[in-house]
Amino acid sequence: MGNSRHNRRAVLQGVAAWGAAGLLGPAMAQTGKTAWPSKPIRLVVPFNAGGATDIIARSVGEVLARRTGQPVVVDNKGGAAGILGSDAVAKAPADGYTLLLSLSTSMLINQFLYAKLPYNPQKDFALVSQIAAAPVTLVVHPSVPASNMKELLAYVKANKSKLSYGSWGVGSYAHLAGSYMSKSMDADMTHSSYKGEAPMIQDLIGGQLQLCFSSALNTRPFIESGRLKAIGVTGLQRMKILPDVPTIHEQGVTDEAYSVFGWVAMGAPAGTPQEIVDALYAHLREIAKDPKVQERIAGAGFIAMMNSPQEFRQNYQRDLPVWKALVETAGARLE
Template structure:
């Protein structure tokens, strides 16, 4: 029997490894995939996840388990995903703040989402509709700003939690218009909207799907949409720029991510599953009805966009001295 030199042995082993079956992710996913939404059930993230889950299940061949885990401005759910096994079976459907705001709002947590997660894709962009309680005696956003200036500190606004996009978006509005509004945080989107309906607060920013029924019933008024263009399904609601606040854009988006070090095979499979879901006609139609714009960008594009947006929110938090110790 011929003896192999050490160099020849290594070369032979390496060659065998090339042709060896890649068992680890050949069958991904091997069990149900859990998507943690770090907010209370019933909000935009929960709706989006439920909307795409059926189509994702068809593509992946495994059930999708949705786990609404609110609290801590989304930090509790986010940390649960970050500490999960990096095998692609535990994911986060996070909002803008989970990726590009919380590290500036809560600096002492020493938790940087841009390094703790492996981005998959942004699933949906949610232009913020500015909802007002009908008791406020104004008709436009410009009039609301004027009314707020005439009544400093007497009007309030709600948010799903401290550090969420609806919170920071109104802080940007305050910085742009020099008005005083009192922030009242709640635990999730449903109670934040309910506070507007009962006039405990006078302003709330959320997607069209969250407040549509209340506007249609007359319990809330849609002042403006904080986007570059009017929503296709809500053409009667003007943009913030058209309503007296030029250049004001406040979009919340929802992105899917896995723990860092998740193998690329899993990331790619999940990205393809999301793209397939967004291409489904029924899903696309429902997204439009809710006022959501579909995502689907590549993991690399998602990472690049998030890094750029993080700088905008860093400046907003610093200027408003909003960081929580």
């Protein structure tokens, strides 16, 4: 009897220790005979270090490591618009130890942009969670006589072939949305493509461009100083860092081209056991409550989501035809 009580006490102490470490419940998902995770997790970011996606990946990875008791190594595998890193994850073992944290560009939009893609975004990833929505601002040079979306559209329409808009590359949202605006207004605007947002913003401030879509992280300082004028933000929800700037949708312009938004999301190789995906999402749901993670997501101009795998799949299928139509309208095609 004494040994029985001792063994029972030891088991209870062990269970309590696992619970305290945050490993009980979802993290007890099994792959064969081993609880996940039992070794370090590699979180691939298919972009260079230092950007907003990388910052969010490191914030999420830090808390995930704390919760699982295993190191989470952020691996920046930049190049080819997110294709190289995304392809590496698509071809990795589906065991929960190689994960992707990327943008809608590589996980959804690239399939319509590129004639040849080494992976299939719809077949090669298990969708885990949309970490954050990534809406952007629509800004104009102060000389543009418009203060809201309807005034801007009227101005664009009345000045056919006279205006220019910028983007941070062919196939970027800034290009697709600008092209949609030009064609829907029969405005024949000139598209200027830049290697990044910074030079685009500088040309907008200098008057070489009249308008562009760009991240709040880049436009906010110039909006606040009056060097740029904010017309609105994309998506359906205002940004915390620009609370006074209305969405384009709430201004009565409800075109899907302006309501759709990019996102930062986590995926895994297709075939990853559902119990691991569920365990991972259970951790992400709790990570969403962490004040530091919330602060970094909002500070990047993003809106926290942390939705479930099912909600992610539903949103993905809803947005798929919208992005496809935008790419086709812009005539964007890359090799």
